[in-house]
Amino acid sequence: MRSDKTILVTGGAGFLGSHLCDRLLDAGNHVICVDNFHTGRRSNVAHLLHNDRFELIRQDITDPLRVEAQEIYNLACPASPVHYQADPVRTVQTNVIGAINMLDLAKRTGARIFQASTSEVYGDPHVHPQVEDYHGNVSPTGPRACYDEGKRCAETLFFDYQRQYGLEIRVARIFNTYGPRMRPDDGRVVSNFIVQALKGEPLTIYGTGEQTRSFCYVDDLISGFVALMAADDSVPLPVNLGNPIEFTMRQLAEAVLELTGSRSKLETRPLPQDDPTQRRPDISRAKAHLNWEPAVALREGLKQTIAYFDAELSGRRIESANRFTKAVPIVTAAHLNGAVPIVAQKGQVG
Numbered sequence: 001m002r003s004d005k006t007i008l009v010t011g012g013a014g015f016l017g018s019h020l021c022d023r024l025l026d027a028g029n030h031v032i033c034v035d036n037f038h039t040g041r042r043s044n045v046a047h048l049l050h051n052d053r054f055e056l057i058r059q060d061i062t063d064p065l066r067v068e069a070q071e072i073y074n075l076a077c078p079a080s081p082v083h084y085q086a087d088p089v090r091t092v093q094t095n096v097i098g099a100i101n102m103l104d105l106a107k108r109t110g111a112r113i114f115q116a117s118t119s120e121v122y123g124d125p126h127v128h129p130q131v132e133d134y135h136g137n138v139s140p141t142g143p144r145a146c147y148d149e150g151k152r153c154a155e156t157l158f159f160d161y162q163r164q165y166g167l168e169i170r171v172a173r174i175f176n177t178y179g180p181r182m183r184p185d186d187g188r189v190v191s192n193f194i195v196q197a198l199k200g201e202p203l204t205i206y207g208t209g210e211q212t213r214s215f216c217y218v219d220d221l222i223s224g225f226v227a228l229m230a231a232d233d234s235v236p237l238p239v240n241l242g243n244p245i246e247f248t249m250r251q252l253a254e255a256v257l258e259l260t261g262s263r264s265k266l267e268t269r270p271l272p273q274d275d276p277t278q279r280r281p282d283i284s285r286a287k288a289h290l291n292w293e294p295a296v297a298l299r300e301g302l303k304q305t306i307a308y309f310d311a312e313l314s315g316r317r318i319e320s321a322n323r324f325t326k327a328v329p330i331v332t333a334a335h336l337n338g339a340v341p342i343v344a345q346k347g348q349v350g
Contacts, residue, residue: 006030008069008111010061010102011076013040015181016116016174019222020073021045025053027226032067036060039078044181061098065105071229072113074102077151079118081144081272082187088146095150096157103161112168114229115158117238119175119279120148129246129280132173132238142274155238170228170235175242175281179218179301180308190215193253194302194309197262207271209250214280216243217301220294227290235289242281243294259302 007024011017012033017040024031030053033045037058048054059065061076077094078084084091099115106113122130123138138148161167178190186192196203224241247255253266286292 003027003029005070007071008032008067009073010034013045017075018044018181019218020225023222034059039083061101062093064101068109069111072102072106072111075116080187084147085143091146092150095154099154099157106167107165114170115154117155117171117173118151119173121152124276128278129282131282132240132285139274144274171238172228172241173238175216176213177216177218177221179305184312193256194306197256197260197264198310198313200264202265202267203253205249205266205268210248211277212246212248214243214246215298216294217296220296224292227292231290239286240281240283244281244283246280260306
């Protein structure tokens with residue numbers, strides 16, 4: 001379905017934001033991309049600069065923004081611990097003051113507004129898998145609190161603006177996402193493992209390596225964003241968006257080593273403070289109300305991501321094909337261990 005809306009994307013030059021800009025432009029929209037380039041990169045949107053329907057504004061969302069838009073996607077905020085802990089006060093300001101500025105803009109223009117929240121609002125969960133009704137186990141004083149509590153406060157603001165001013169809001173809780181356009185110095189596990197493997201360096205595993213994550217390929221996540229924004233007001237909020245197939249850090253490391261052909265070893269280090277030991281979304285709400293679930297298998301997504309980082313590290317620039325229309329392998333932990341053969345199944349969760 002094509003559209004011709006004017007849509008604002010904050011953090012639009014970042015990993016997720018740049019893919020979202022692509023998708024919205026492909027649908028015929030006019031896109032205003034706002035980024036302060038703290039973690040976003042101009043190279044992520046360089047291919048869009050000659051598009052007449054694309055505008056790029058360099059600005060921090062902690063400063064008020066005067067634009068006209070019918071929809072707003074608020075994605076601006078560093079998302080990896082390495083970056084958001086480097087300036088924790090600024091991280092809180094981006095989450096809270098930035099949310100207020102975007103909500104005030106939506107209130108003035110009558111725009112529908114989307115908040116990119118996070119699975120980090122669940123902290124180190126006592127409920128597994130995580131459902132949207134779970135209130136979480138978050139430390140308000142630890143080194144991750146600037147991001148975790150900042151996002152929780154942003155959610156509070158969104159729901160209060162909805163109740164008090166009647167704003168049309170959408171709130172997505174994003175689980176671990178990976179893919180092309182991640183920064184080599186991103187600091188999250190997928191990018192760390194791939195870069196280390198390609199450089200022949202030891203793959204750093206924190207703790208025992210038995211802690212788990214669920215990895216969603218970026219194309220699948222962006223489809224979830226668009227579906228949630230397009231949903232009517234009957235959709236219950238917030239909505240988890242992520243891949244419900246769970247892997248240990250060791251399983252991920254072994255998959256990266258296999259796919260890169262690297263001979264790197266595994267190196268263990270102490271687990272960082274407040275690092276969650278389990279993370280897996282319950283996506284029943286997204287499946288029921290958005291007809292959405294991931295379709296890209298982990299191994300297929302890793303291949304695309306490895307190719308991207310290989311080009312980045314060698315100084316080449318490639319634009320990965322990120323839209324999977326063919327059947328892809330469905331991969332589970334058993335597949336990564338070699339216990340189960342990989343069989344292509346179209347339209348299932350990968």
